[in-house]
Amino acid sequence: MSKIDVTTQDLLRRLGPTSRSRSSKADAVFRRLRMEQSDQIADALARAPKSIRAAEIGKAAAQGVNAQKVE
Numbered sequence: 001m002s003k004i005d006v007t008t009q010d011l012l013r014r015l016g017p018t019s020r021s022r023s024s025k026a027d028a029v030f031r032r033l034r035m036e037q038s039d040q041i042a043d044a045l046a047r048a049p050k051s052i053r054a055a056e057i058g059k060a061a062a063q064g065v066n067a068q069k070v071e
Helices: 010-013 019-047 055-064
Strands: none
Touching: 010 019
């Protein structure tokens, strides 16, 4: 059986017999997804900043895109 062929009944059976158990499993899944996303954000912030060239800022300003300041 492929993942696409899962019926609603099969899905509910896998998640648990009661709405409370299904809800707690869904909460755990979403909590894990939020933690993974926060880890990705923290990793991105920990990396070295991207260098921006003045020519790129000029192009962005000419196209109407918000340009970042170069300090």
